[in-house]
Amino acid sequence: MHPPVAPFLSTVLAAGFLISGSAWAQTSAQFESQQRQKYEYSTFSAMSAPVVLPMDGKADWLTGLDVSLAGKIFPHMHLDTAFGTASTEQEELRAGHHDPEERDAVTFQNIEFSLSGRLDEYNEFFITYAAAVTGGRIDPIFEEVFWKFKNLPGGFEVRGGRVYNRFGIQNTYHPHGFDWIDQYLVNTRILGEDSMTTIGAEITWLAPLPWTSQFDVALGVAPQAEDDHGHEHEEEGEARYAAEEAFFGEDEFMLVANWTNVYNYNDFNQFRGGISGAWADNVSGYRTSIYGVHAEYQWRENGFDPGGRYFRVRSEAMFNRYKVEDELVEGRNPETQQDFGAYLSLLYGLPNNLELGLRGEYVAGNADTAQDSRFRVSPGITWYANDARTLRFRLQYNYDNSNERGTDHAVWAQVSFAWGGPEVR
Template sequence: MAGAQTSTQFAAQQQQRYEYSTFTAMSAPVVLPMDGKADWLTGMDVSLAGKIFPHIHLDAAFGTSSIDQGELRTGHHDPEQRDAVTFQNVEFGLSGRLDDHNEFFITYAGAVADSRIDPIFEEVFWKFKNLPGGFELRGGRVYNRFGIQNTYHPHGFDWVDQYLVNTRMLGEDSMTTIGAEITWVAPLPWTSQFDLALGVAPKNEDDHGHGHEEEGAARYAAEEAVFAEDETLIVANWTNVYNYNDFHQYRAGISGAWGENLSGYRTSVYGVHAEYQWRENGFDPGGRYLRVRSEAMFNDYKVEDELVEGRDPEAQQDFGAYLSVLYGLGNNLELGLRGEYVAGNADTAQDSRFRVSPGVTWYANDARTLRFRLQYNYDNSNERGTDHAVWAQVSFNWGGPEVR
């Protein structure tokens, strides 16, 4: 029986089926049988007529930092205040699995900021899958398949806060397009997936002014480098997932995004990603696991010269990367260590920053409906010096895997 389940899960992952697709958040260390029986405690397989699956997520953090947390946070869903509770994410979603060819996903979410909540439909798309030739198509508002982390909503994060390189290169929230995305899965023994999205960037409704503390001090305003709304944005991604056997999995790929920025010039972002994963029980539930994940990004852009009007601006660049290591024990306890670096740029007044974060997470059950996380950040910047932060997070997740 165990062998049959292993074979089924292996095939499902290769075929991009609903159980565990390439971009399913939290799928990596979690292996649960999908038997079609509704579990109302966890939300697994709870549905309307077996077609529409609801999701509910809540993430909240409490902690403290050595300086004003507004100086340290970079992501829209990062903890906002020290010595106070931040409701990082309140999210409601629906996954529609109508037949072998039609799926949809809707998620409505927001973070509580300055005692207010600004909810937004983060993703709304229709998906046509199992098309001839190994193609699928998504249309609507999507989190772009750029690297690995960009596709995840906060409930799928491995850490209390977002990676520095993602917020520096892709924005406070995940890079998003409104348009169409075509995917091709090559007919190979492993999963080799190509994604190409064409659309426009949505209006940036979450500009809180982070990451540019010295307004007017820069020759080139880095905040102008973000992709402009209503302008064509192209995002490409190539990801390979290779299961050496049931116990060892490798993932690697490259990504790129190109479009006009707020200054009317061009911004380009390039990325590489890699991951290794080991599961003690293979595709069977339970057991220990190890996951090592890394992404690196480089951008290149021009924005208006703030000091000399009419001057042809010089191209600006920045670089960043992270390395995340998670080790799961058999008692639903997970130990983690994260290292991050962004190079910064003097002309754009972006600081060089290095952050190291050990953390521990405990999951109340195998479905990870409830989790408790404790994390420490050692944060060093060439502008601020060394700072520290400690965060405790509680997360509630109800529902099965989302349509991705």
């Protein structure tokens, strides 16, 4: 039985306006806190634009901002829900674990509980336990569990545990940090329906340069694959090679490298760009290599002061090369396969907490692995109920064209609720 939509949305709306009124007047103090760098803005913070980190030292129990245990441990809670319809069965269009699952029904995309520990100037930790409700069942998992040693000599940091790899930009984000209701096609096609993850150690070095130049190297193993999270993959038909076997095999040694540069031309214009790579043996026992490039430009009308308009353009492109078992010709050395994809995302923010967006995506596909060539364009609009962005409402349309299915259309509405401040990243 599907949950009733109208009562659910009414309850969330009422809570949103209550929270909005509580947090509306906090903007100035929050920006001053950010400027004092009480909580450092991370290169990989899951934020749509360089908005305030909402920490001013006073606990707000309605929004969860600055609520903590002894000023050391900060809890977070997130709920992301979607409702909409599509011109075909949603299972054929869905690509990511947290994408809307069914048309004409509410999807609980993400239910997440997290703890951020800020113990001292050298030690931090992060734990997040999350689930998507799929097929009437909940599939929970500890998505990230890591300890972070920071401010080490020579500009080094170390994260140890289970981490979302710093590969490009989007891979580091949990669903509550997404700019769109569904995951990018290139991320799901090349990195997997969840974020690419390593269990091991990640070393970060901040180069002594006038701008932020960050190098990340992760060494570890791929985690055990979940039971597809209830997600039905596309039919492969008479594919010569099984595309699913190109993903990194569980317990296989992984090497992931990332180089990201952030340059503030002035208070109003910021540039970000870099390259990434990942290497490991895949499910078939052969090698999969992934390469990526990412770039971003952000403009804020008021610079580091509160309010004003903003504009952000972000893009990532990825390319992979791999061998997998030949499904049709036994005993033959398999040929090297490859795929390519990219996205371009534009966001324009208005002073009234409205955000307009446009996204274009493309994945090339591969006939030997029965992966379709797919092109998707998505205009969207988001309204944040308060400046702290603890409640948002998002509407999105997808024009989806595939060389296998033809053209499809989908319309989705999303309600997202967050409780708590910025997470340790």
